[in-house]
Amino acid sequence: MSEKTILVWFRNDLRIHDNEILLEATRKADKVLPVYCFDPYYFTKNAAGEPKTGSFRARFLIESVANLRSNLRSMGSDLIVRIGNPAEIIPQLAEEYQVSEVYHHREVAYEETAISEQVETALWKVKLNLKHFIGHTLYHKEDLPFPIKDIPDSFSTFKKKVERDSNVRPCVDTPEHISSPAINDAGELPTLQQLGLDEPADDPRATDQFTGGETTALCRLQQYFANTDFLISPKAKTTVYTDNSSKLSAWLSVGCISMRQVYWEVIKHEQASNTHHGDILILELLWRDYFRFMFKKHGQKFYKAEALSHDTLNGPAEDEAFDTWKTGTTGIPFIDASMHKLNATGYINNYSRQMVALYLVRNLKVNWTKGAAYFEQTLIDYSPASNWGNWAFIAGMTHDPKDNRYFNFNKAAEELETNSDFVNTWLPVVNTSGDNLVTSDPI
């Protein structure tokens, strides 16, 4: 009997731990063929003529793919890397290696699902099946206490019901060894220049280092718990709240680490310290799930019809206002310092994101979709549902009835103090009860 080979198409799941497609493939097939495609589509120009993917994220992605390859090699396998359209490359490799099935993780956003559909159609032509797995969320879609069409649009209702009626599944096992067919040409990783980008300059003022890959993601997770901030209760009666956010988003976005891995590590540390100090991190993970499930539920109708034409300036006045925002020259110190940091590093924390987004939409009256596209280009952790979802939420363009208390913009951007032109860790003053806690995150 001939050997069965399954092609594992890696996308935003660049890890060997808690990766169901990799585990399933090793269980169902004799040989596994791991493949990653750098799709030129993501390196084209956006409507503003700027790269869809900026150089910080592209570098992070290359590092993550390199680390995945090295981890797969240490398990006896390899990673085939190609630059090109997956709808052409995946069927070609499938034929060349005579695979019997292709596995991948299902995405939710429009562009990502369109690519999956093209690959699926191309595979059908060679009589092969693309098997979809669900693996990007904290709560598995099938464990939700409601069908997708009935997911509450209100975050607070979603949170309450999910936490009450659903459980997070345990992480899946990591294969000990992966057998692969003899690979003739594994392919070179692209350089940034090949992707049409320049090497980003690392700003010496940046305190956070983002190096792509599962290995650094796992270290980063442990550092988070080693940081004494974890031991400070976010609700403590304190006058100052430090930014103890995890800085895991870049790794979560390309799947170097899974939401479940983070969740179960939080639970482990909470049990060991007999506290609930990780609850705030779990709350943030839930926001990520919420936006993903909203995309799943509403598809392209996630934004209300008027989303593209709400009250904004138009023409040169809008362009000018947008330009001052992008370049950090609005004259509002906190906004400008946040934008300087975003441009110089690809990362600002959630509070800065909320403030600059609000300022663009409310004060400068620029269409929110321009801000979202700029974030898509510049963020090192860009993730379609999280980015477009948060922007639409801030612009008031989603289906959420706004009955929740989790977004609490209790200060106008102009009132925020900063004596630096580059925001690193911002320490907002909170009231002593902690009730109106201004966190780096929606509360």
Ligand SMILES: Cc1cc2nc3c(=O)[nH]c(=O)nc-3n(C[C@H](O)[C@H](O)[C@H](O)COP(=O)(O)OP(=O)(O)OC[C@H]3O[C@@H](n4cnc5c(N)ncnc54)[C@H](O)[C@@H]3O)c2cc1C
């Ligand atoms: C306008 C705007 C655009 C955003 N765009 C993105 C994006 O493209 N990619 C992205 O990962 N996050 C995005 N966020 C959410 C959030 O700002 C970042 O996830 C967070 O700042 C990352 O830092 P952290 O890892 O330290 O977060 P932590 O506070 O440590 O939170 C842990 C994780 O929870 C998730 N998370 C936290 N807050 C949110 C949120 N509001 N919505 C969705 N997920 C959340 C992230 O995966 C994050 O890594 C955006 C927020 C705003 C307001």
